[in-house]
Amino acid sequence: MIFDTSIPTMRKKAIIRIKHLLEKNAKIEVLEKKSNRTYSQNNYLHLILGYYAIQYGETMEYVKQIIFKQWVNEHIFKTEFINYKTGEVREAWRSTAALNTKELSEAIERFRNYSVKSLGIYLPEPKDIVHLEEIENFMEENRIYL
Known part of the structure; x- marks a missing residue:
């Protein structure tokens, strides 16, 4: 369980829980949980990915996996792992959930620049609430295309 101290x-609940585990002589691990990114940053990302997808004529999943991760932000998302049985080096793609706030901000900014340069689609900044609300309404009207 995660306790916000x-x-x-x-x-108080965290202290009670730790005392209980100490009384049981249990093995425990205490870690500091840091927030990877804000909820609003995640919502913002999905909003601009969805808008781009409708404008581009693709699914949001395609835009996220191929365009956002592989074409625009390969240096952030591409990783490698070694198959432990064959020793083969294989590529893998990180989840956006694995990024910290700074990495996701960089990835979003690169995507915004790519969007305007490649298709002329302006994706507003997170603080441009009026434009974001317009996009949200547009997406509601066009949800069947996602």
Whole structure:
């Protein structure tokens, strides 16, 4: 369980839980959980990916996996792993959930630049609430295309 120790009631629950585990002589691991990115950053990403997908005529999944990750941000998402049985080096693609706030911000900015240069599609900045609301409405009207 994750306890937010900045909240007094959660702090008390965490202390009770740790005391209980100590009484049981249990093996425990205590880790600091850091937020990878903000909820609004994730929502913003999906909003601009969806808008781009409708404008481009593709599915949002295609835009996210191929255009956003592989074409525009390969240096952030592409990784390698070694098949432990064959020793073969294979490529893999990181999930956006694995990125921290800074990495995701860079990936989004590169995608925004790519969008305007390649197709002339302007994707607003996160603080451009009016334009983002227009895109949200547009996507609701065109959801069947995603």
